Amino acid sequence: MYDKNKETDMGTIIKRTTDPERAQSRRTQVLDAAAICFARSGFHGASMAEISKQAGMSAGHIYNYFDNKDAIIMAFVAIRVEEVTHKIANVSQQDDPLAFMVGQLDDIVDEHLDGAYWGLSLEIFAEAARNPVIAAALQAADADARVKLHALLARGRAQRGLASDDATIAARTEAIITMFNGLPLRGLHHPALDRAGMVDALGVAMKALLMS
Numbered sequence: 001m002y003d004k005n006k007e008t009d010m011g012t013i014i015k016r017t018t019d020p021e022r023a024q025s026r027r028t029q030v031l032d033a034a035a036i037c038f039a040r041s042g043f044h045g046a047s048m049a050e051i052s053k054q055a056g057m058s059a060g061h062i063y064n065y066f067d068n069k070d071a072i073i074m075a076f077v078a079i080r081v082e083e084v085t086h087k088i089a090n091v092s093q094q095d096d097p098l099a100f101m102v103g104q105l106d107d108i109v110d111e112h113l114d115g116a117y118w119g120l121s122l123e124i125f126a127e128a129a130r131n132p133v134i135a136a137a138l139q140a141a142d143a144d145a146r147v148k149l150h151a152l153l154a155r156g157r158a159q160r161g162l163a164s165d166d167a168t169i170a171a172r173t174e175a176i177i178t179m180f181n182g183l184p185l186r187g188l189h190h191p192a193l194d195r196a197g198m199v200d201a202l203g204v205a206m207k208a209l210l211m212s
Contacts, residue, residue, distance in 0.1 A: 027065045027075070030055050034072045039119045043069065043127050073124055074137055081141045088148045098156040098210040105199050105206065109183065113195065118184030142177075149173050153210065160211065172209045179205065 033055035037046035048069065052059040066072050094100040111117055128135040150166075150173045157164040179202065186193060 023065065026057075026061075029057070030062050030065055031072065031075060031079075034069075035076075035116070035120055038123045039116070043073070043123045070131065070133060073127060073134055076120065076124060077134070077137045077141055081144060084141075084145045085148065088145075088152055092152055092155075096156070096159075097152055098160065101210065102203055102206050105202050108180065109195060109199050109202065112180060112183035113187040113193075115187065118187050121184050122188065146173055146177065149176070156210065162211065175209055176206070 030051065034046070034051050037051050037054050040046070041050065046069070048059050048062060051069075051072075052062050055062065066075065091097045091100055091104075124134065124138070128138045150169050153173060154164045154166075154169045157169070186198075
């Protein structure tokens with residue numbers, strides 16, 4: 001028996017399979033809309049209907065790309081993992097990766113104090129405190145970042161003839177991650193903080209952690 005709904009479903013599957021660029025564009029469209037809605041209404045306050053309206057597509061269309069809001073947050077976590085991986089790979093290619101990291105502090109501070117950055121991050125962190133699936137995704141992302149940063153620091157410090165044993169590198173890796181994880185909270189609690197002074201102070205701390 002002819003079933004128009006089945007034909008539509010199959011057509012959607014074929015389109016998504018044969019047109020990955022369009023599918024990725026649609027996913028990005030949904031994620032951009034979700035970021036705005038989460039910032040405005042919070043994760044639990046933002047409904048799929050609100051996200052669909054912001055994205056300019058039907059809720060049913062969104063479900064072609066994301067099963068639910070948890071899946072949208074998981075996509076944001078995956079994007080952050082990709083961003084961190086790209087940044088660490090870029091630093092690794094530098095002749096003096098440790099000095100390069102210190103030289104990038106202006107950009108790092110700007111990024112972490114940007115409300116668009118920390119607003120979404122805090123929503124994800126808050127949801128992770130309640131949702132073990134999101135928590136596990138964040139923990140896996142953190143573990144991946146630690147491994148990559150650990151290797152980067154070990155190579156950079158060995159290049160300078162500094163202690164590069166696992167215990168030293170692990171402790172300094174944790175300290176660096178802790179500093180940058182704390183920046184969004186400072187942006188929230190003290191939006192008028194002295195950004196230039198923060199960059200200078202972090203430069204002192206980073207040089208001590210990386211190069212001593």
